Amino acid sequence: MLLPVDSRSAPVNNKPPATQTKKPVKKPEKKPVKKPAKPPATQKTPVKQTPTVTKPTAKKPEAAETLPGKTEKPVEAEKAPDSTKPVEKEPDTAKPVDTVIEPDSILADDEPANQMVLNHPWDDYAPLPLLHERFLVFQSARPGSTEGHDLWYSHNANYRDRTGRPQWSVPLPFAFPLIGNPSDTMQVQKPAENPPGQFSVNSDGFEGHPSIVMVGSKPVEIYLTSRRAEGGRQGYAGLNIYYARYRNNRWSELMHINEINGDYDDRMAYVTPDGKRMFFVSNRPGGYGGDDIYYTERDMRTGLWASPINLGPLVNGPDDEITPFLTANGQKLVFSSNRKGGLGGFDIYISHWNGLEFEMPLNAGRPFNSERDDEAFKLTDDGMWGYFSSDRRHTDAKGRFDIYRVAVPTELIESVKLTLTGRILDASSRLPLGMDATIHIDFELMTKVITSKRRVKNDGETIENNFTTDLYTGRSYRLRISAPGYQPYQTVLDYRGVIPAGRKDERIFYLEPIRKEATYERRLAGIVVDDATGLPLPGSTITKREADGTAVPLDVNAEGRFAVPVRNDERFAIMASSPGYVSQEQSFTETKELKEIVIRLKAGKDTNPCEAGDPQCIGNERIYFDLNSAVIKESEMKKLRAIARIMQSNTGIRIEIQGHTDLTYRGPETKSHTYNQKLSLDRANAVKQRLIELGIAADRLIVRGYSYDRPLIPVKDAVKGAINRRVEFKKID
Structure with missing residues (x-):
């Protein structure tokens, strides 16, 4: 495993290798480039300002050499270095201008972490974590065996530790298979460049925004964005969505989706894990702004996609909406937009599905968004970590769009089913309860009532008393257990936070037997007063109604006081009336904590209590x-x-x-x-x-x-x- 390069020690004039064919870009400035109101009809892959570099040759047409999605004024290129030698890096301890952190931007532990091993001075974009973060596929403009933006991938040696830091390998050009050795039956796209049986989608043009459908641990479909000119591919004039399928132990050629693509830019496809739904970006006519998000479903019998539907004015606006992603349960759409009211250029937004439509999106806020561009957010399979690309100012930034990893925000935590299993024991004997218990599980206004099940021997001895029920994460439940002869038990089941699907919560609940106290009797003090003034009402009539309905009149003295004869645990009611006041009845249960009964009567309509002649x-x-x-x-x-x-x-x-x-x-x-x-x-x-x-x-x-x-x-x-x-x-x- 190679150690990550610390970009903070890189010289300001650090240039990519001379073999990279790129168009010169602007020199660094302290402020990000102002975004155009409407991007050109090209692939959205924003460019962060970096030191000027030079290309030795230009193998592509100029339209293919520009970094898609950005409009920049032409600048003069520096003198090209010798293309036969690697560019030397002069020692320099100064930080690149774009990586200087503002005084108030102290990084916290829960802030996004720059994945330094994955990133390069050129753009690294559209991260796609696979197999619980075992692999990360992404788009990069770094030098490689092919030119332009290509797909790359890296392996995480620490993928089993879901709470630890990933240990990424040095990225390699993307090719299937990710696990194991190539099969001689796999489609060989470029026999001269790839090992036998290896499947690669990269060309000298543009390949980006991967979306891969998996069945278990095996990829069965890959979707990406490209142009028809690259690699002799078919398609329409603009950017197209392409796909390849793995059938009969071989990968097909990349094909464009004819029922979706058109003579505009159709790109950034995200296909749901079941392969049935696709969200993508297009600047086709009839939208609400520059780039809009569209949705389509596939007929799984024919494999054809339905006519795309614009997600409407709640999601799409007069500006641009890009890089859509749907959470695993289909309840939240995550995308980026440069709409007004954000923190920077493109911000990450979240829209909730209410059963009929996606609602008004909410800005994800800091630390997910910054004063620059934050895009292409995706979650790992278990929903614990998020990946996105950003050109934010960061101590570890390589100089352009970098890939960041962040703990999943609360707004995106998925609600998944989990199983609660409980064993109910007698707290004194530590043996299973000898009777069925009733379990109430409360969530907001809903209550689930279940009964525990006993398993007994032939002689009637209880050997088990258990219950099992399905609950959902993202919620906090109140659990209550009751059984005759035992004290009621209650606790809180807090399932908020990130909890992977399929987890079990196994618990033991101990019920305390009710120990009967010695009976006692006492006289409980009481007073009846005017509710408004607090003054005693000695002319009141107080009656105690016992549990069996017996009425016991109580004497009221000149100070409005009375005494109630009670027994331990007795339930009773006090009925109070007074001329000129509204009568009332209150219920009580005798406990030692009950010190005094105060009856507050409200005055009636007549302010003079004796007007009625009582x-x-x-x-x-x-x-x-x-x-x-x-x-x-x-x-x-x-x-x-x-x-x-x-x-x-x-x-x-x-x-x-x-x-x-x-x-x-x-x-x-x-x-x-x-x-x-x-x-x-x-x-x-x-x-x-x-x-x-x-x-x-x-x-x-x-x-x-x-x-x-x-x-x-x-x-x-x-x-x-x-x-x-x-x-x-x-x-x-």
């Missing part, structure tokens, strides 16, 4: 006073008239009138309580006098003063404590 309302009524005053405000008289009507209708009712004050007395501390005691009695007597005037006998009214000893809110602020300046009522049996 005697129970008297305990909820309050008469409010101004600061340091015992004068009843006219606004409070409505409440007293309602109480008087109730007492006239219910002659057996006697009430205690309770006067209260706030904590805002400003006199001497020693006289504070005495002053407020008198003020609270004055307020209670004022209310008593008004009720007598309204026709209530004095012997039915008892007066009490409580000074500031029973505040509703324990504050000294005159505004916040205004609610404490009040008279309350208590019915006397």
Whole structure:
């Protein structure tokens, strides 16, 4: 294995070998070349600016020598070196201008990694990983036995380690077979140049954008982009899509797809692994911009492709869309576009299939896109790694389009089926559960319910208690297991991230037996309050409804408090009602963690609880006073008239009138309580006098003063404590 060349030590004036036949290109600049609004009708293989190089001869017509897909102004070539000798490299520690990293572009571990062994100072483009990254086929303009852009390939010695770095061999010109020795029955395209039985598609022209259909580990079809003039191939005037098939132990000649190609540029084909669908790029009339993505399906009986269909205005736009790739489950289309709103020239975009059409594409963002061109993205078979080509600024860049490898982005992680197998054991005995368990698996709004299966001996002893079910990656499930006599068990099954297809998740689940605690009884405290103010409602009726439906009335004291007799694990309900409020019922289960029951009642439409004439309302009524005053405000008289009507209708009712004050007395501390005691009695007597005037006998009214000893809110602020300046009522049996 050769060590990768560190491009950072390469001299600025490094030239490709003189045998390479290329058109001179521009000298390096600090900024990328501005893209034309509409590329010429040629193969899209963008060129990154590199140091000027010279060609010794020109064997091809000029149209074939230009790098397809770019429009550049002609520049003067440097003096050609001696074509009989390799170009010498003068020692130089300076970095090429195009590889300088901007100050804020510090490379992180998860950023795309330049595959230095694969890359060359000329363009390396359209990477195609095969057989779980065992091989990589790609397009390159590097010097070789043929000129122009050709297909090359490399072998990864570390392909079995799916999380490690690949160990690429030095690239070789592409030829089948990739594994094993050539067969003497294989089609020999160029007997003088290739070993016997080897199949090669390269010529002195343009070959690019490979797509290979595999059956197991064997290739059965190859698709690529080329021109009809190269190698004497048939085709139309523009770029064409060609293919060859492996049948009867031999490869066919390359043939153009007559039902797809035309007198325009048809190229960049991606054929799905089943060989049934093709996505490709064309600048034919009737599109939405320069280059559009088209789709076609093949009749597997005849082998013919249907008339291509434009993917429409959601995918295609007024600019250019190129290098399509469909993920394994057919749910995401990945392509590159120079549409407005991107990070650079051509950016990588992702479009989701919603069952009817591909939706509006989303920019993949950094680190997959840069300020330059990022194109030809493809995933490995297992979906763990992505490859693409870019002319981005990078410390390891060779100077033009390079091949990069990156961990698969979250947006492209495929959802595949996996099998969950569970063994259910008793946590105490560590033996299989002696009864069937019920398993609930929740995902979003869906729930799958299954039952474990027991296997028993002849004597009835359980020797297995298992369950098996199919789930999908890319999701997080909540699993719940229950069985009589055992504590419920639950856990999260997180299958997000990259998980190869066909994996099994084998787990053991332990259920804890329920250990019954000693029974106990206690009285659980409760309070009923106004929902808006939080003030107690002593005039409320509270009833406990037990599990068997028995109703148990509970006493409510003057502070709105009550006590509920409960037993451990008891289930019960509390029904609460109060005059002037909306009744409600709440359910509870007794546990030691339940400290207090708070019932909050919402006020009804009538703000005066006694307007309906219910005697129970008297305990909820309050008469409010101004600061340091015992004068009843006219606004409070409505409440007293309602109480008087109730007492006239219910002659057996006697009430205690309770006067209260706030904590805002400003006199001497020693006289504070005495002053407020008198003020609270004055307020209670004022209310008593008004009720007598309204026709209530004095012997039915008892007066009490409580000074500031029973505040509703324990504050000294005159505004916040205004609610404490009040008279309350208590019915006397």
